[in-house]
Amino acid sequence: MIERHGLSRRQFLVLSAACGASLVARSSIPSWLSIPDRSTPAERLARLLRHRSSARVIGAAYLRHEPSEARLTSLVELIAGGLPGGAGALRSADDALRALLAGRVQQDFAEERTVCLEGWIVSRTEARLCGLAALT
């Protein structure tokens, strides 16, 4: 029965790594050692997901579900809008940003800000992050 649907369990296991573990994991490199980051907010956010190929599959499903959000700027705005500090939060170091996003995902679930992608109950924030991955 499960196999009839497009997204497999394995992809969602990877999603767990992409959207759960990645967001919570702390970088082993101290932030003062890192090279100044000149990438766009969309690229930075998408880069937080380690398993890009899986994220893209989920992201594509989300964008089919919410075609009105299928623009980088909308997705970045919507994601940043949910973070404490708004767009300013996107200038945080990677670990801090991951922690903020993980908190937001948890809050999404607590407040049922979820979306059903081919049956999977996914937080809006993680779905939008995957959407970014699909567009970048």
Added chain:
Amino acid sequence: MIVDSRSIPHGSRIEADLCIVGAGAAGISIARRFAGTSTRVVVLESGGEAFEATTQDLSRGENVGLPYFPLDTARLRWLGGTTNHWGGICRPMDPEDFESKAWIPNSGWPIAERDLESYYEPARVMCGVSSGDWGLETWRQRDRFKPLPVRGDRLDTRIAQIVSPEARSFRITHRAGIQAARNVVLQCHANVTEIETNSEGTLATLFHVATLDGNRYTVAARQGVLAAGGIENPRILLASNRQWHEGVGNRNDLVGRFFLEHPRFVGGVLVPFDRRLSVGLYDHHKVGAVRLLGYLGLKQATRDQEQLVDVQMSLHPTLAGSFQRSAESEDMKALHALVPALRQGHIHQLGGHLARVAEDLTSWQALLIPGAPLPAPFPEVVGKLMRSTPFEAQALIPDLMGDIAARGYAKKFGAPIESILLRTRINAVPNPDSRVTLGDDRDPLGIPRVRLDWRLTSLDRHSVRRSLEVLGSEVGRAGLGRVRVMLDDHDGPWPEDLAGGWHHMGTTRMADDPRWGVVDRNCRVHGIRNLYIAGSSVFPTAGSGTPTLTIVALALRLADHLKGLLA
């Protein structure tokens, strides 16, 4: 005492104070309550003291609604009734099961949980349930497994008990008590073909009995109880249509309607982030001598707020790799079946079991070096083992050692979980269109066979979906994993694995108003002064527990009511 009705003289009329139709959980409970009193009790049991195919065939019928079990397998017609293959899972009704909910049509009982409360304890003893404790908190202290670590404001973990296999059959546990009771005569092979009433239809005057070998006689009793099960009870009432074309007790066309089951199917899947997530509480396990089984459900406040029926979610982990293979191993099942088969002397089954066991014992050879006197794996397997991650190795080891070793390993150390199937079970909405009627075919005794039209409602479907969505949100919030809901919210077909819980309820439902129920709060058929019904056919709603304990509690309550009348 137990007698064979085939030896009762043809055409005789037996007088009794109380006539009980059916010797299953309900009938035996009432009979035993009367044992040793001065009341003359006759129990009419369709079957004998062992399974007989010709008798069982009397239960055959037609399914015209949702896919359902063949009706001749859904009930057993012999002493002890369906307890002879009962799964033994017990939980009493919750107080709210008796309440009426505005958004659930036809919900609510005319009695409350407090009316049954004092009968649950003797019912527990009758059924062989080990403990009278049903609260999670009591067991949480003693259980090595813990509930799923989700927040408790919307989800509940509930505990059911499982009666040990040797104590499940009422035939085994209560036969001696019936046999020893001098005032109770249990007549085997006695099929009730008709209930005759007085000309006003207000008094049940005669129970017409027939045996498959052609014997016929009648039983006249001051009080009568139908306790033949959720399909046979309405069948007997509907088939008693010689005097009343609509059948007995059916002036409001309610007999056979509101057929309820506990529909079950896999409604979703939970993929845990941690493959070692502890879900042992939700599997059959023991705490001391008590066998327990946990399951999840939405809290009453959440259901009330969202206007849902209760959906119980049980967790069934599918294990990684070979652990799953060993968990589903037919060979292991055969190995387990071999010992009881040997003990009980079922020689004819031994061949099949032996073959399977031999297969199982040799399955590990597939990865051993042929010719080595001791089990030594191929070098590649050793290499793979040494290079593999712990999870892979755990899945690889059982391949080397076979299903037996895998079982032992999983039991001792736990097995990595691939995903957890969420099997949902609905406290379904009472639906008048879900019903038992008489079909065109007749059985060898000339009684029309039944036609079952099982139906569910869109609220049932919506409740499953919403319950799983709430679980998905709570699981995501707790960072445990993600949930997939596998049932859509449209009125499409139900999942292919939809099945019942072998529970037949609602077909002679209880209500104070005769327009809404077949029996009153004392289980007396509306309009007939001396005819009562016992068993789950009187349940107006299916309830969130399992029916057996409540069937017995209600039967004991009915017995006390009848004692008052017969005194």
Added chain:
Amino acid sequence: MDPGAETARGGRKPVEIHAAPLGRLFAFLVDALLLTGVVFAFSMALDATVGPAVSFRAEEGGAGNGFMIHRDRVMLAWILNVALGAGYFIGSWARRSGRDLPSTPGQRLLRIAVGRTGGSRPITLAQATARWLLLMGPVSLCALLGIVAPASRAPVALASLAWYLILLVTTLRSPAGRGLHDRFSGSIVTVRARRAGPGSSP
């Protein structure tokens, strides 16, 4: 009548003291362990030269349950390993050197030896082969069938189990400790005679 029994009880000629079953079993385990090591080493060599007999299907994050068995290589491994086993046991039992009765390394450790009944002579090559076939044949056959004919392995495994039970029972019941394999091959397992060594007391 068990021909070894009389001699064991003290016939006129050479006195044979038959070995205790537990010691024999332990000796067999030592031999099996040694031989398994040798077989494993040869299998590694075979793996390196002709390729692996078992390979794993590449599965993403595979849980290790996708095996591919190469039957031709398994067959080759079987032939080689059975030959090794036969050489080890038959060679040990039929060896003729010195005054002592021959024994396998495991038996030597437990100070037991295999000889012909009714005398203190070693068994012949044919007797040693028969003894090996009766002892090791079923397990070797099962191991092969486990790979090449999975359908037949269950009855053969059950039959083997029954055969080993018969060997065990007949060995335990025989006064001279001669199971069916000993009776059919005309052998007896005896306790090795203690010899006075250079440094021993007279």
